[in-house]
Each structure stands twice: as structure tokens, then as C-alpha cells.
Amino acid sequence: MLETKLNSMTILSELQEKLDYVSAYRENRLKCAQVILENPYLFTELISICFSPEDKNNHKACWILEFVSYEELLWLQPHLDFFCSNLKILKDESSIRPIAKVMQLLVKSHYKKDENSIHLSEENLQECIEASFDWLINDVKVATKAYSIRTLYILGNHYDWIHPELKMIIDKDFGDHSAAYKAVAKEVLKKIK
Template identity: 80%
Template structure:
């Protein structure tokens, strides 16, 4: 990783202002974006989770920058293990999936393999021990995907009903919202 981006990631804190500051720099300097995406999946690097935080913020503004990276991004989802990296990546997946199915002129195009990788990661995060925000993004992503893959909604429904009583109010709220849409 270049020392420029690495040094900047060293100083990013979890606070929104800090993440916004570096994401603003990336938005102003598109040439750093390729390196940022790569840094997200360099799991041996102490700052890879910080790169994920920044990627999420950049994707809110310039999701189309991800198009050349979707194959790399989707094929590497399975390598993420750290909760603070998974949560923002789950949000990026949600953004990518929503964009893909808009079928608008300026939308992200995902291959069948990309979609399968997103489905697998989302189900993994939903059934494994991750925090509620990641589960919520995964539930919403799987709901959208279930509108296009007829087997997803029944599986999602089973998981949500089975796990409902074991989770927080936030999880229950998202589960109720999605279960209501599925029925």
C-alpha cells in the first residue's frame, strides 16, 4: 500500500468526522480509489478495516467507481473476518445490489458470480455471530435479492422466524419489516 494512503488510514478514527475527512480526500483524488479498494481486503494490514470505513463513505457518493472493481470485491468477501470491516462492506453490498436491480442507465452491473458471492456473504453474516447492523444490512440485501431468486425469501423467512426471539430490538424491527414484505 502506498505510504500516502497508509499514513492517512493510520489517523482515521471511528468518528464520523474523521471518516468523512478522508473519504472527501479520496473523492477529490480518484486515483487513490483503486488502492482503497485493494486495502479493504488486505486483511493482514492493521488498517484494512479503516479502509472499509472509507470505502463505505465514498460509495455513498460515487458508487459507480466500484464498477471496475466488482469482480475483485465480490470474490474477496469471504476473506473478511473482522467485524469492523464486515459492517461497512455489508452496507456497500446493499448499495451495489440496489443499484444493480434499478436497471437504470447509471447502475452497477453485477455478474451472476458476483451476485452469488453477495448472496453467500449475506447469508453467512446473517447466521453467524456478527453485530446487528451487519445483520440488518444483510437482511435487506437478501430481501432485494429474493425478488429475483425465488429460493431466497423462503430461506430468509425461516432464519428470521427462528432467530427472532434471540435478538435485539433493532434486529426484530428489521426482521418484522422484511417478514411483512415477504408475506
């Protein structure tokens, strides 16, 4: 028991040590993601740090999770209940943006329905819908809103009430946003009509 606890602490300190040296540079984030991909035993701890807003490396863990998810999205399957139920605890923009992208990847995969697809429960899907709408209507940066719009568009193909709500929000907020937001909004509005 003590040995397991010590090993767990070693894993945490090993991962924390790696995260301490991560910077916003893409190459730097990719390098750390590669460490996780080569050492899958670090993945559970990475997820835990992603949803520990008090952890100084929280946002860095989220950056790394995004990059790992591009390669090994299925690693998230056993963690989906934890991931989806904790979306609402994220408050820092640097953490929310990569998690919004991961959520978009998860939802896309869920509806692909092949042997390599993620399976989200109905509760997981509802939590993704709620988080996406929250991020869309709250004061977060454009990238997060863009991921939320795209995620809600996908979900709206399966929940008939989402597209009308999404359209209403986009129409209401359209004039207040940047060119990047408007580009995504136009793209999705064309698909909805």
C-alpha cells in the first residue's frame, strides 16, 4: 500500500517536473505531449491536473491533453465521466480553450460510430452541451467560442432544439465579435439553414 502511494507520488512529481518546463511555444508543448504518449502511465495524472484549477500547472496540463488527444483520443474513454462532469469547474481561459477543442474532438468521434469511436453517455453529452453553451454566452476568447459553436453544431444534428438556440445566440452576438468569430459563425449558420 505504501509502495503504491509512493509510486503515485513519484508519478505526480515526474509529471509536475515536466509541466514546470512547458511553455506556450508549440514545439515545447509537442515535446511534453510526446513524453506522455511514450509513458501512458502519466495520462491519468495529466487528466487530474487538467481539472485541478488550483494547480499551478493546470493550464499547461490542458495544453498537453489537447496534443495527446490528437494522437490517442481513445485514452480518454475510461475518463469521460470525470472529464465531462468537471468541465464546469474550469475558469481560466488558458485551460478552457484546449479543453473546448478536446470536447469537440470527443463529440465528433462519438458520432463517427466506428470501432475507434469514443462513446459518450447521454449524461456526458448533456454536460458537453451545457459547457458549450456556457462558453458561448460568457466572456471567453474567440477560439473557445469557435470550438463551442462547432461542437454545438455537431450536437444539434442529434438534438433538434440546439440549432435554433445556437442560431439565436450567434445572430444576437454577431456584431459584437471579431472577424474570426464571424467567419466561424457564418460557416455554421450556412450549414444550419
